[in-house]
Amino acid sequence: xxxxxxxxxxxxxxxxxxxxxxxxxxxxxxxxxxxxxxxxxxxxxxxxxxxxxxxxxxxxxxxxxxxxxxxxxxxxxxxxxxxxxxxxxxxxxxxxxxxxxxxxxxxxxxxxxxxxxxxxxxxxxxxxxxxxxxxxxxxxxxxxxxxxxxxxxxxxxxxxxxxxxxxxxxxxxxxxxxxxxxxxxxxxxxxxxxxxxxxxxxxxxxxxxxxxxxxxxxxxxxxxxxxxxxxxxxxxxxxxxxxxxxxxxxxxxxxxxxxxxxxxxxxxxxxxxxxxxxxxxxxxxxxxxxxxxxxxxxxxxxxxxxxxxxxxxxxxxxxxxxxxxxxxxxxxxxxxxxxxxxxxxxxxxxxxxxxxxxxxxxxxxxxxxxxxxxxxxxxxxxxxxxxxxxxxxxxxxxxxxxxxxxxxxxxxxxxxxxxx
Ligand code: ADE
Numbered sequence: 516x517x518x519x520x521x522x523x524x525x526x527x528x529x530x531x532x533x534x535x536x537x538x539x540x541x542x543x544x545x546x547x548x549x550x551x552x553x554x555x556x557x558x559x560x561x562x563x564x565x566x567x568x569x570x571x572x573x574x575x576x577x578x579x580x581x582x583x584x585x586x587x588x589x590x591x592x593x594x595x596x597x598x599x600x601x602x603x604x605x606x607x608x609x610x611x612x613x614x615x616x617x618x619x620x621x622x623x624x625x626x627x628x629x630x631x632x633x634x635x636x637x638x639x640x641x642x643x644x645x646x647x648x649x650x651x652x653x654x655x656x657x658x659x660x661x662x663x664x665x666x667x668x669x670x671x672x673x674x675x676x677x678x679x680x681x682x683x684x685x686x687x688x689x690x691x692x693x694x695x696x697x698x699x700x701x702x703x704x705x706x707x708x709x710x711x712x713x714x715x716x717x718x719x720x721x722x723x724x725x726x727x728x729x730x731x732x733x734x735x736x737x738x739x740x741x742x743x744x745x746x747x748x749x750x751x752x753x754x755x756x757x758x759x760x761x762x763x764x765x766x767x768x769x770x771x772x773x774x775x776x777x778x779x780x781x782x783x784x785x786x787x788x789x790x791x792x793x794x795x796x797x798x799x800x801x802x803x804x805x806x807x808x809x810x811x812x813x814x815x816x817x818x819x820x821x822x823x824x825x826x827x828x829x830x831x832x833x834x835x836x837x838x839x840x841x842x843x844x845x846x847x848x849x850x851x852x853x854x855x856x857x858x859x860x861x862x863x864x865x866x867x868x869x870x871x872x873x874x875x876x877x878x879x880x881x882x883x884x885x886x887x888x889x890x891x892x893x894x895x896x897x898x899x900x901x902x903x904x905x906x907x908x909x910x911x912x913x914x915x916x917x918x919x920x921x922x923x924x925x926x927x928x929x930x931x932x933x934x935x
Contacts (some may be wrong), residue, residue, distance in 0.1 A: 519588075519612035521627065523599035531574070531604030538571035541866035543912035544874040544905055545579055552583030557881045559584030562660075564636035566628060566646045567667065568596040568858050569615040572869035574604060577611050579877050588634040590627040591615030592642040593812075595851060596858035632657060638880050639664040643812050644671035644678075651683055663687040663883040663890065665876055669702065669733070670788050670812035672894065679893050686892055689879035693896035696871040696905040698734050705864030705872075707738025709857035710784060710810040711746060717835040717850045717860040718806060723747030728776040729768075730785035730792040732759040735810060739784055740768055751776045753792075773797055783807045784856070785816035795821040801847055808850035810857050817853045835860040874905045 516525075539546065552558070563585045567573045573589070580587050589611055591597045597615040605611040612634075614627035628645055632654050639646040639661070647664050650657055663686050666672055672690045691697050711722070727748035729740040736752070740763070744750045752768040753776055754760035764770050777783060777797035781804075785792045788811050795818065801807075809816045823829075828840040835856075837849045851859030863869075878901050883890070896902075910917065920928070927933060 516608075517606050517610045517612045519630075520602075520606045521614045521616065521623075521630070522602040522606055523616045525603045525607055527600035528603040528607035531571070531598065531600030531602070532608050534598075535571045535574040535578075535601060535604055538866040538869075539575050542572065542575050542870040542873070544870050544908045545575055545877065547908060548874055548877045549575075549579040549582045552579055552877070552881075556584040558884060561585045561638060561662075561880075561884055562634055562636050563587050563638045563640060563880065564631040564634045564646060565589045565640040566592045566631055567640065567642045568592050568863055569602050569605075569613065570596070570598050570858070570863045570869075571601050572863070572866050572873060574601045574609075575866075576873040576876055577605055578609055579873070580880065581609060581611065583877070583881070585638075585880070586634075588612045588631050588636075589615070590631040591619070591624070592645060593854060593858065594619045594621065594624045595854045596863065598862065629653075635660060637662045638883055640667075640876060640880065641665070641671050642667035644674040647675060647678070647684075647688070651678065658685060661686045662887045663689065665689045665691055665879040665883070666894075667691050667697075667872065667876065668812055669698070669735070673788060675894050684892055684894070687883065687890035688894050689882065689897055690894050691872065691875040691879055691897065694875045694902040694905070696902050696909070697875050701864055701868045701872040702734035703738035703741075705738070705868040706735040706786060706810055706857060707742040709861050709864045710739045710786070710808075711742045713810070713856035713859065713861035714782065714784065714806070714808055714850065717808070717833070717856065718848070720806065722782070725749070725781035726751065726779050728753065728773075728780040728783040730773065730783065730816065731787035731811075732756075732763045733786070733788070735786040737763070737766070739786060739810060740766075743782075743784075744768075748782070751780070774800060777801050777805075780805055784810055786810040787816060788812065790815040791818045792816045794818040795825065798822055798825055798841070798847060801845065803845040804848065806848045806850065808856040809853050810855050812855065814853040817849065819849065819853050822847065822849065871905055871909055874908070875902070878905070 597617040614630045727743040752763035753773045778800040826839040830838045
């Protein structure tokens with residue numbers, strides 16, 4: 516057992532271990548990597564600090580990194596996403612120092628980030644770029660030991676590219692989100708299923724026949740729109756990008772400005788990565804009983820301070836629902852404090868998609884160690900061969916075979932002489 520930790524209750528460890536084993540059955544690619552890591556020890560002695568959602572899938576990633584020889588510390592990447600039983604299991608059975616408690620205050624959240632940085636990491640692994648922000652803002656003394664970082668999510672990659680543009684990023688970062696085997700699956704099918712799961716677990720309200728508004732049409736939001744349609748909702752998409760708005764329209768969704776959509780919505784879920792996607796003007800026109808939630812990384816997509824200032828009362832009809840009563844008596848139901856609802860009230864993306872995301876994370880950390888001092892500072896994608904290797908392993912695990920190009924076809928694809 517690790518003596519270093521700040522978790523809710525170590526007595527939950529056995530439950531966490533069982534759930535981690537259950538998740539592992541759906542993570543065959545990560546399992547293969549773990550078995551190879553155990554033989555080859557590519558991360559031997561490497562100090563690695565991870566700031567990720569502390570879930571059963573993350574538990575399996577931690578075990579993979581430890582099998583590879585890494586000296587790992589884990590903290591949560593969101594105050595409301597931690598699975599306390601899993602945090603306890605990693606401490607008790609896998610000897611991993613974990614700093615994460617579901618429902619922790621912002622103050623404790625940042626204390627936990629500090630604890631992860633105090634590990635003096637050579638590699639950091641982020642979901643949202645909070646460790647890298649901490650390094651650059653508070654702990655520049657640690658930069659000398661950093662080989663590089665990995666980043667899981669769209670929001671984190673956007674922040675890191677902004678740091679690079681400002682000339683601040685002095686080491687390489689592998690943007691795991693840029694891998695096809697990450698964003699095409701985790702963002703779309705993972706967010707799609709887990710967000711609907713989160714909304715249902717929080718409310719137990721029927722989706723069929725309801726008007727369901729989705730803010731954004733990136734990979735995450737299109738996953739949500741598709742799955743809400745599958746549940747029988749009438750789905751409306753809001754966008755600011757003309758190409759994405761057009762795609763949404765041709766995928767068969769109604770597209771309109773948020774303020775028009777808000778007036779007819781039964782549900783509104785945001786996943787844009789931007790702030791104040793639902794704001795005062797929208798609250799002003801919402802129907803009584805409207806349910807609003809966010810599945811983007813930060814709790815800024817809904818202007819909660821505006822909602823607070825417009826309300827006379829706040830009630831809690833169920834766990835994960837804050838019901839705001841407006842001056843005219845209308846009630847607006849905010850789920851999960853505006854934090855990512857798929858992890859706040861549900862369990863995050865299913866293991867089968869996290870298998871590929873975390874295979875990318877494991878291979879990215881190995882890539883940083885193998886290529887130490889050879890990768891330029893800045894944000895990079897994982898090499899395409901590794902991305903394709905993950906897809907091949909996943910297909911194999913799913914028992915799916917496919918065609919291969921003949922020599923004649925390969926030649927055709929690299930030449931220009933042949934026409935009709
Ligand atoms: N992000 C979204 N779902 C997740 C999960 N199940 N585990 C870790 N990070 C996640």
